[in-house]
Amino acid sequence: MNARVGGLSVKGVGLTLGAVVLLSPLLSPAGALPRYRIQAAPQLHLTEGNELWELDRRVMPCTYCHVNADGGAPWNPFGQAIQATFAREAKEGRHLTFPQALSTLLQADTDADGDGYPDALEIHAKTLPGDPASRPEQPLDELRAAFAAAGGAEQYAPPKKKAGK
Numbered sequence: 001m002n003a004r005v006g007g008l009s010v011k012g013v014g015l016t017l018g019a020v021v022l023l024s025p026l027l028s029p030a031g032a033l034p035r036y037r038i039q040a041a042p043q044l045h046l047t048e049g050n051e052l053w054e055l056d057r058r059v060m061p062c063t064y065c066h067v068n069a070d071g072g073a074p075w076n077p078f079g080q081a082i083q084a085t086f087a088r089e090a091k092e093g094r095h096l097t098f099p100q101a102l103s104t105l106l107q108a109d110t111d112a113d114g115d116g117y118p119d120a121l122e123i124h125a126k127t128l129p130g131d132p133a134s135r136p137e138q139p140l141d142e143l144r145a146a147f148a149a150a151g152g153a154e155q156y157a158p159p160k161k162k163a164g165k
Contacts, residue, residue, distance in 0.1 A: 085104050
């Protein structure tokens with residue numbers, strides 16, 4: 001015999017609570033991915049040819065902009081450069097979206113982590129622009145040529161809005 005509480009079986013209540021506990025990290029705000037990462041990954045072409053993107057949106061590590069692998073403060077030099085871009089542009093009266101700020105920074109040809117490779121080239125080479133230990137293996141001149149052939153910093157322009165949206 002199955003005990004009942006308020007018309008529900010104790011077993012059913014237990015299974016429901018168990019499911020809520022197991023799924024809560026996926027449903028809570030802390031378990032959700034920041035919208036910035038969801039915007040940046042496609043803009044930086046980190047999703048192209050990456051079958052995991054459809055299954056798991058974490059193809060872009062938090063360490064692109066943060067010191068800690070789980071995100072949050074403090075920010076690494078690249079994350080600080082994005083913040084500085086927002087601040088500088090706002091001071092000039094331009095209020096940018098995140099994709100616009102990211103594009104503006106990458107077009108500036110700066111090297112946030114000081115490793116000798118500009119941020120846009122590091123993104124093109126799939127290394128971390130905020131970590132001086134993460135550097136492209138390709139010589140700078142070769143990488144610049146490949147980057148230019150791929151479309152330069154314009155390839156990281158904010159995505160165009162679709163008609164009707």
